[in-house]
Amino acid sequence: MPEEKKLFKVTIDNITVEVEPGTTILNAARKIGGEVAPPAMCYYSKLQGSGGKCRTCLVEVAAGSTADPRPMPKLVASCRTNVMDGMVVKNITSEKVLDARAGVVEFLLINHPLDCPICDQAGECHLQDLSYEHGKEGTRYDFKRRTFEKHTLGPYIQLHMTRCILCYRCVFTADQLTEKRVHGVLDRGDHAEIATYIEKSLDNDFIGNVIDVCPVGALTDKTFRFKNRVWFTKPVDAHRNCSKCCGRTQLWLRGDEVLRVTARKDEWGEIQNTPEGKTGWICNECRFEKKHLSDWTIEGPSLINRHSVIAQGHYVGVQKPREVFSKLMHGQKPKLLMDIHTVSEVNKPNIDLSALPGPATSEVFDSKE
Amino acid sequence: MATLTNRAKPVSRKPMNWVERIYLWNILKGMLITLGHIFKKKATINYPEQKRPFSPVFRGLHILNRDEEGRERCTACGLCAVACPAEAITMEAAERLPSEEHLYREEKYAARYEINMLRCIFCGLCEEACPKDAIYLSETFAPADFSRRSFIYGKPDLLIPDPKTEPEKFQEAKGLVDQRKKSKA
Numbered sequence: 001m002p003e004e005k006k007l008f009k010v011t012i013d014n015i016t017v018e019v020e021p022g023t024t025i026l027n028a029a030r031k032i033g034g035e036v037a038p039p040a041m042c043y044y045s046k047l048q049g050s051g052g053k054c055r056t057c058l059v060e061v062a063a064g065s066t067a068d069p070r071p072m073p074k075l076v077a078s079c080r081t082n083v084m085d086g087m088v089v090k091n092i093t094s095e096k097v098l099d100a101r102a103g104v105v106e107f108l109l110i111n112h113p114l115d116c117p118i119c120d121q122a123g124e125c126h127l128q129d130l131s132y133e134h135g136k137e138g139t140r141y142d143f144k145r146r147t148f149e150k151h152t153l154g155p156y157i158q159l160h161m162t163r164c165i166l167c168y169r170c171v172f173t174a175d176q177l178t179e180k181r182v183h184g185v186l187d188r189g190d191h192a193e194i195a196t197y198i199e200k201s202l203d204n205d206f207i208g209n210v211i212d213v214c215p216v217g218a219l220t221d222k223t224f225r226f227k228n229r230v231w232f233t234k235p236v237d238a239h240r241n242c243s244k245c246c247g248r249t250q251l252w253l254r255g256d257e258v259l260r261v262t263a264r265k266d267e268w269g270e271i272q273n274t275p276e277g278k279t280g281w282i283c284n285e286c287r288f289e290k291k292h293l294s295d296w297t298i299e300g301p302s303l304i305n306r307h308s309v310i311a312q313g314h315y316v317g318v319q320k321p322r323e324v325f326s327k328l329m330h331g332q333k334p335k336l337l338m339d340i341h342t343v344s345e346v347n348k349p350n351i352d353l354s355a356l357p358g359p360a361t362s363e364v365f366d367s368k369e
Numbered sequence: 370m371a372t373l374t375n376r377a378k379p380v381s382r383k384p385m386n387w388v389e390r391i392y393l394w395n396i397l398k399g400m401l402i403t404l405g406h407i408f409k410k411k412a413t414i415n416y417p418e419q420k421r422p423f424s425p426v427f428r429g430l431h432i433l434n435r436d437e438e439g440r441e442r443c444t445a446c447g448l449c450a451v452a453c454p455a456e457a458i459t460m461e462a463a464e465r466l467p468s469e470e471h472l473y474r475e476e477k478y479a480a481r482y483e484i485n486m487l488r489c490i491f492c493g494l495c496e497e498a499c500p501k502d503a504i505y506l507s508e509t510f511a512p513a514d515f516s517r518r519s520f521i522y523g524k525p526d527l528l529i530p531d532p533k534t535e536p537e538k539f540q541e542a543k544g545l546v547d548q549r550k551k552s553k554a
Binding site for chain 2: 342
């Protein structure tokens with residue numbers, strides 16, 4: 001009978017979970033959730049063949065299986081190792097794992113520039129979170145970091161190769177989502193870089209998804225470039241009828257301006273599934289061209305983890321004081337002592353940042369004065 | 370009723386005697402204190418002419434710093450604004466054009482940077498949050514004014530003088546900052 005499929009019992013950090021055969025340790029740990037799940041920089045559950053490159057998901061296998069309870073000699077990459085029945089895995093309870101992970105983070109950061117103040121990914125960057133949670137303070141690397149010229153991949157995507165950690169997620173995305181992949185990893189070793197062949201632009205309806213899968217700020221949305229920091233924008237869930245994609249997106253608003261459109265992310269930072277069970281990839285039209293609030297049906301504010309910087313300053317359950325002034329003054333409105341827009345240069349109502357195709361420059365600010 | 374502490378004293382309802390009733394003795398006691406202050410060191414100073422030294426941890430008006438080459442250090446990362454408990458700081462970022470490389474240190478810069486001094490509580494968290502050494506709290510006061518609009522400080526009000534074009538003014542502004550840093554260390 002198909003329902004009596006044998007489930008494997010795995011113990012991860014002293015928590016036992018039953019999973020189907022063929023599940024990786026990482027996915028079993030994600031089933032438990034919380035801190036037990038190892039971090040992953042290259043593995044993306046929605047992309048076939050991803051994983052096994054960044055080594056941040058290393059775990060210790062204390063007992064291989066019930067049949068062969070010997071521990072595995074080395075730490076294993078949990079995204080590429082399948083569970084066995086009776087396997088005992090140690091993640092955050094193992095000193096070895098924490099130490100190895102700190103080492104991996106140090107390696108990932110060797111060539112990663114410290115330009116988080118400039119980077120648009122800051123605030124939702126997986127590498128930032130990873131180094132904050134698992135890394136060591138400071139660096140021991142004295143040599144020159146690898147630098148590249150920044151590229152523009154097509155009209156919408158900005159590539160900062162300097163920030164890339166070579167996770168290959170974008171290559172898999174382009175491979176599996178689009179028919180013709182024109183970008184890939186060129187060269188080997190320290191010279192390896194994401195590039196398009198002969199600077200070919202990527203004109204495909206779904207190529208914008210490489211921005212969402214990129215764990216760092218290497219691939220960023222050019223229409224959002226330098227417009228605002230993510231934690232000052234208000235994320236809302238929205239949808240529209242799109243003939244190409246599911247149309248379920250997240251809008252990042254400043255007032256009524258749609259500064260950025262992304263796919264909705266789940267708790268692991270991966271693109272959410274639609275109710276039909278498909279991955280909610282969104283098309284370029286939804287992502288880059290629908291920058292008006294009227295294009296969208298707003299469902300409501302997105303749920304943001306309370307500990308995320310994006311939740312900063314988003315007040316929940318605010319009780320505004322009852323305005324009694326006009327009642328006491330027989331319907332007279334309070335006299336406004338200062339309209340901030342007459343004094344302030346910031347957020348001028350006549351400058352619509354969302355209408356700009358690229359980053360604002362001094363020309364934008366000077367010409368509108 | 371039981372008292373909360375053992376320091377409570379019952380009020381004396383005893384009628385005053387003759388010496389107490391004429392108050393002369395108490396007045397003399399008070400005058401002695403007042404006259405004694407004539408011979409003491411004055412606690413006040415003539416403010417605009419004389420100035421009291423600031424405490425090394427004094428947090429005054431903000432300045433936006435420049436680097437040695439006179440380029441603005443601020444890259445509009447927004448950390449000061451998110452750290453600000455009074456939500457006094459707002460900014461708008463812009464990309465540096467190739468012709469502006471002598472003006473701004475990084476590829477992104479603050480095209481607009483404003484501090485609402487009416488909201489600011491001078492806590493110094495912006496200075497602490499800044500990853501680029503761009504904002505400092507100097508040892509000057511925000512001058513008083515009658516209108517609210519003069520308390521919205523923009524970039525022209527906040528930027529430190531350029532060391533290339535106005536070296537004396539820069540040294541003056543910088544000297545205050547350095548003193549503070551020195552006494553901090």
